[in-house]
Amino acid sequence: MKKLLLIVLGSFLFISCGGEKQKQAKDTLQFAQGSELRTLDPHSATDVYSRRVLANVFDRLVEKNENLEIIPGLAESWTNESDTRTVFKLRKNIKFQNGTPLTSKDVKYSLETAIKSPSVGTLYELIEKVETPDDYTAIIVTKKPFGALFHHLSHITASIMNKEYNTTNSDYAQKPMGTGPYKMQEWKTGDRVILTRFNDYFRGPAKIKNIHVRNVPEENSRVIGLQTGEIQVSMDITSIARKSVLEDKKLKLYETSGLGVSYIGLNTGNGQLKNKNIRHAVIHAIDRDSIIESIMFNSVEKAHSLLGPGVFGHSKEARSLDYNPNKSKELLKKAGFENGLNLRLITTSSETNTQLATVIQAQLKEVGINMSIEQLEWGAFLTTTGRGDADIYFMGWSNSSGDADYGLSAMLHSSMIGMPGNRSFFVHNEFDSLLEN
Numbered sequence: 384m385k386k387l388l389l390i391v392l393g394s395f396l397f398i399s400c401g402g403e404k405q406k407q408a409k410d411t412l413q414f415a416q417g418s419e420l421r422t423l424d425p426h427s428a429t430d431v432y433s434r435r436v437l438a439n440v441f442d443r444l445v446e447k448n449e450n451l452e453i454i455p456g457l458a459e460s461w462t463n464e465s466d467t468r469t470v471f472k473l474r475k476n477i478k479f480q481n482g483t484p485l486t487s488k489d490v491k492y493s494l495e496t497a498i499k500s501p502s503v504g505t506l507y508e509l510i511e512k513v514e515t516p517d518d519y520t521a522i523i524v525t526k527k528p529f530g531a532l533f534h535h536l537s538h539i540t541a542s543i544m545n546k547e548y549n550t551t552n553s554d555y556a557q558k559p560m561g562t563g564p565y566k567m568q569e570w571k572t573g574d575r576v577i578l579t580r581f582n583d584y585f586r587g588p589a590k591i592k593n594i595h596v597r598n599v600p601e602e603n604s605r606v607i608g609l610q611t612g613e614i615q616v617s618m619d620i621t622s623i624a625r626k627s628v629l630e631d632k633k634l635k636l637y638e639t640s641g642l643g644v645s646y647i648g649l650n651t652g653n654g655q656l657k658n659k660n661i662r663h664a665v666i667h668a669i670d671r672d673s674i675i676e677s678i679m680f681n682s683v684e685k686a687h688s689l690l691g692p693g694v695f696g697h698s699k700e701a702r703s704l705d706y707n708p709n710k711s712k713e714l715l716k717k718a719g720f721e722n723g724l725n726l727r728l729i730t731t732s733s734e735t736n737t738q739l740a741t742v743i744q745a746q747l748k749e750v751g752i753n754m755s756i757e758q759l760e761w762g763a764f765l766t767t768t769g770r771g772d773a774d775i776y777f778m779g780w781s782n783s784s785g786d787a788d789y790g791l792s793a794m795l796h797s798s799m800i801g802m803p804g805n806r807s808f809f810v811h812n813e814f815d816s817l818l819e820n
Contacts (some may be wrong), residue, residue, distance in 0.1 A: 387388035411593040415605045417733060417759040418618030419573060419598040424556035425493075426500040427544040429802075430761070430780055433499050434539045435618070436576055436596055441542030441561035444471055444490065444521070445533055451693065453533045457485065457543055457562065458521075466528040477585045479545045480566035487515035492546035501542040505799055506784070508510075512697075534786035558593040564589040575599060579708070602734050609634055621735040624683055642691045643781035647743070652791070652800070652808025655726065660718040665775070666704045666725075667711035668750045669743055678738050689790045691781065696787025708806045711750040727767060729773035732758040736777050768806045775814065792818050 420433035424590070425441060428434050446456040458471040477485040498507045500555070509529045514522035520735045525532060533543060548560040556569055564586070565578035565648040576596040582588045606616030606624050610631060620628060628634050647663060649656050658664050670683055684692070688701035715721055730736045740756045747754045754775065759767060768776050782790040793804030796818050800808050 388787045398516075403485070403595055405794055410591070411595060412591045412616060413595050413597060413608075413614045414817075415597045415599040415608060415614045415617040415619075417600060417602070417605070417641045418731075420576065420596070421762065421765075422556045423559040423567065423570075424543065425540050425559075426497050427501075427502050427556065429502050430540065430765070431779075432738055434783070436578070437559070438538050438563075439565040439578060439594070440559050440561050440567060441544070443537055443539075443541045443543060445537050447537045447785060450605055453537060454779075455707075456537070457490075464522075467525045469523050469532070471521045471523065473521065474585060475519055477562055478583050479548070479560055479562050480581050481545070481548060481560055482583075483545060483547060485543070485562055486518040488518075488544045488768070489531040489543055490521040491515050492549070493543045494541070496544070497540060500540075502802065505796065505802075505804075506538060506540060506789065531784070531786045531788040534784040536563035538784045560765050565594060568593075568689060574618075583756075600732075619733075621733070626680060641781070642693045642783065643658055643779055644686045644689060644691055644776070645779040645798065646686070646689070648768070648776045648778050648807045650771055650774050650776075650807055651810075654774050655720075655724055656774055658718050660714040661720065661724070663704060664711040664718070665747065665752065667707040667714065668747050668752065670706040672706065674739065674742055678718060678735065678742065689782075689794055691782060694782050694785060694790060696790075708750050715751055720751070723753060726752060726754045726774040726776040728754050728756050728777075730756065730758055730777045731761055731764050739777065769802075776806065780804065788818075 416435065418430075418432050420428075420436055421430055422428050422433055425437055428437055442745055443456045443788060444458040445461075446699070447451050448454050457473055457477060459474045461469055461471045463469050463641065471490075473485065473490070477487060491555045493723060494507060494510060494513050498504055498510055509527065509532075510526050511526045514524065516522065516593040523532070542561060544555075552558070556568055562585070564581055564584045566581045568579045568734045570576050575598060578587050578594040578596065580592045599608065599614070599617075602619070602621060602624055605614060605617045605620060606627060609617055609628070610633065625636070625791045628636055647669070647702045649662050651657060651662070674684060675685060676683060677739055687703050688698065690697040712721075715724070726747075728740055730740050737758070744756060764776075767773060768778070780790060780794060793799055794803075795805060795811075795814060797805070797810040797812075797815050799805035800810070
């Protein structure tokens with residue numbers, strides 16, 4: 384067993400109300416999130432902070448509605464000529480934000496580039512080729528029948544980019560060019576990204592002219608910003624602040640059950656956690672129910688698999704190991720560590736993660752496991768865990784395609800070791816084969 388799955392995360396959205404600053408939001412929306420985005424190249428964006436911006440700059444061949452149903456995007460229709468051949472008819476007269484027309488050549492370029500991406504290529508590796516018989520027809524041919532194809536094509540990393548622009552502008556990861564409702568105006572590193580309305584958007588101009596996507600790492604600052612009206616919308620308000628938000632009559636809370644999970648990752652590739660008994664000892668030592676009650680204030684569900692309840696393929700029958708400190712001590716003794724062992728946890732510096740790490744540190748101490756805690760900023764955290772330089776880490780997986788394949792293959796397939804998903808360095812040949820077939 385690779386990971387202890389801790390909680391299913393909901394999506395929290397907070398909106399401030401009233402006052403002069405709220406009136407200003409008609410022209411400019413101040414949107415806050417807990418960390419700065421890393422890139423605006425769809426094929427390199429593995430973090431939710433980048434993808435929130437990309438979703439507004441780019442479109443995809445197909446999209447998902449609020450019920451996770453596949454709906455037309457840049458493709459107005461499609462037909463399945465066979466189990467491995469799908470013909471997409473593109474909408475006509477769609478423009479990129481620099482005024483150039485969208486054609487099937489852009490689709491071919493985007494998907495073929497995605498296949499080659501070391502970060503997201505696993506999503507598209509079953510695509511054999513993309514044919515373009517004319518400017519408004521794109522034919523996707525897969526190597527074998529692939530049931531998750533449309534879910535993957537609706538993913539942010541399947542965004543359709545401007546071939547001519549990308550091949551002539553080396554800074555397209557900072558200044559992207561899409562067909563979406565908003566275009567990039569400026570990226571002020573460490574502060575915010577400024578988006579402005581694309582008036583020629585094919586679905587019609589957006590209602591809000593400008594969006595400032597602001598990097599506000601401190602949760603308390605985001606809440607205060609909402610209360611004062613400096614911020615109109617904030618993501619990444621955790622359960623700790625949820626109560627104060629609910630008690631403030633000027634604020635509105637919108638939440639829904641998420642597709643993803645937040646988990647504790649255990650490095651199976653090196654160190655003491657290569658031993659299954661020690662991994663199980665760690666899991667049995669952690670009381671998730673008390674954590675959900677004391678830190679999350681019962682605002683989340685306890686997860687039992689890598690798949691959130693809204694993901695296609697989620698099973699209600701899945702179960703993870705339960706809290707059992709006596710069993711944990713037995714397993715440590717069996718592994719030869721009845722006198723204790725030392726482990727190192729890597730996490731980011733959010734208030735929730737700080738409290739979570741402290742509580743888990745105390746729970747592990749009760750069974751004889753000494754766990755040190757190291758807090759890093761987001762970029763350093765991703766680099767460190769990608770190298771495998773941690774025994775234990777806190778992470779989340781949004782499973783944003785809505786399909787089980789993206790949760791299981793990205794997180795568990797050995798080809799994704801060190802990549803965005805498999806940071807636990809999990810290798811199991813038989814499981815690889817099951818995922819592939």
